[in-house]
Amino acid sequence: MSRQQGAMGHGPGGGSMLMMGQKAKNFKGTLLRLLSYLKPRKRKLVAVFIAAIISTVFVIIGPKITGKAITVLFEGAYGKFKGIPGAAIDFEKIGQLLLILAGLYVLSSLFNFLQQYLMSTVSQDTVFDLRRDVNQKLEKLPLKYFDGRPNGETLSRMTNDIDLIGSTLQQSLTQFITSIVTILGIIIMMLSISPLLTLISIVSLGLSMFVIRPILKRSQKHFADQQKTLGQLNGHIEEMYTGHQVVKAFGYEKAAISQFKGINEELYRAGSKAQFISGIIMPMMFFIGNLSYVLISVIGGFLVTKRAISIGDIQAFITYSKQFTQPVTQTANIANIIQSTVAAAERVFELLDEEEEQKEQTDTVLNRTEGAVRFEHVDFGYGESLLIEDMNIEVAPGQTVAIVGPTGAGKTTLINLLMRFYELNGGKIEIDGTDTRKMPRSELRRKFGMVLQDTWLFHGTIKENIAFGKTGATDEEIIIAARTAHADHFIRTLPEGYETVLNEEASNISQGQKQLLTIARAVLADPPIMILDEATSNVDTRTEIYIQKAMNHLMKGRTSFVIAHRLSTIKDADLILVMDQGKVIEQGTHETLLAADGFYADLYNSQFSEKEAG
Structure with a gap:
């Protein structure tokens, strides 16, 4: 199993969530690139736009027709009241107008349904393409990409950011179209009734925006403080409850509670200020709006007495003036959402633009692998400076090679180069005389099996986790592999046996049992070359014996590379490579290295002394 596969099991910790209002660095370029994903669906989008416009127009016409019905009712009633001969309420005309009104609203609902249906398919298809x-892209990225970033950040880009794009396409885009059409339509309808009253409505709206703008700026500052403090509070709570035993053991409860109270008090202050200031906005808008309604009613009433407009038009105009504020506010909100969406899209496109692994120009296949490995003048560095320089190693088929050295010596780096997770700066690595760069990576990695110190198991049954090592493995092969790894007994003691479902963290089995399952998976894969990280450091002595037996069986007849932390476990290795600062400074058997009385002897004796002292 490769380290890339293992990386898939990490949780979403450390990823940064995209905050609303965050702006893209290249808004125009990112927006155009995002729109390119909509090109294959341009016919559906045109249909969405047309449906949105028709639906909105029908709604806008409604108050005008209602006004006409009110005018007919008023004129008939007024004529009867004044005793005008032949005056009567024309119920037939009112009925016709109401039928037309009902028909318009029904048609508006139908077109709105069509618009939402089409837009849902467009947004989901677009999100599907982005996720694909x-x-x-993730399959083509080199290991250095994952090593250099928190896993949560990558997951956030693939889930949160793409979800935000989908929800914006589904809701905000059609709402934006509807709001623009509504604003234009209402202005046209209000102008057709009375330019003077329209001017009053527009001036009052402008006055509202002018008044609330400084309040919005102040509230945004307090909301930002609230979000920042909330993040601190969540972080503090997570730390204290995750390390609850340590907090108890060191008597840190009072200090933790005091720290919590301080952050909570700060959150209270920021939250109350933010809510209070933002709470002023709506009353002020209502106040200015009500002043506008008073002016419209007074001036409109005066115009009615002068027979400049009808009473039904006044009713329609008041309805329009009430409807006018909502789409303007929606448009402002959607503009902010679009900023955040484009910023999210930019994060996704940054991932899509990451440098990929070098493309392979070969299809060389090793039909049979003996397991001979050779490092020839290998140079490698993560940056400009070289970590490994002029490394030369010769490993015969079936040999067990132990790699030892202090932290940061380059032990894991050597394994990463062997499996071609990183590309060499110079030299070459050969397997059975074939340069690994002349093989497809997938073909090369099939020659290796890995058992790491940090186990990786996925959510699924035990049988499925073992079968991960071989495509199309039969139940019999899985059971034989489990027996070989000394895992069969504990599996059968579980309530569901091999069908027992492991949770996301595989916390329903012990650490040692997890390690036995990873060994069983490697046994099933039956690779010619094994890579073993010290797998017994986190288990009890009894389990360590089982794991060691399983690993010895696994290494039998195979070329094995063992990263050793406890030197007592690799005494029988055919070759021990002693690494320090990226170089193999000593190599040989356990006895010859001890006899040389060098770096390895000092390392071994220091561990032995520590054990005796313990």
């Missing part, structure tokens, strides 16, 4: 592209 991101998933394909």
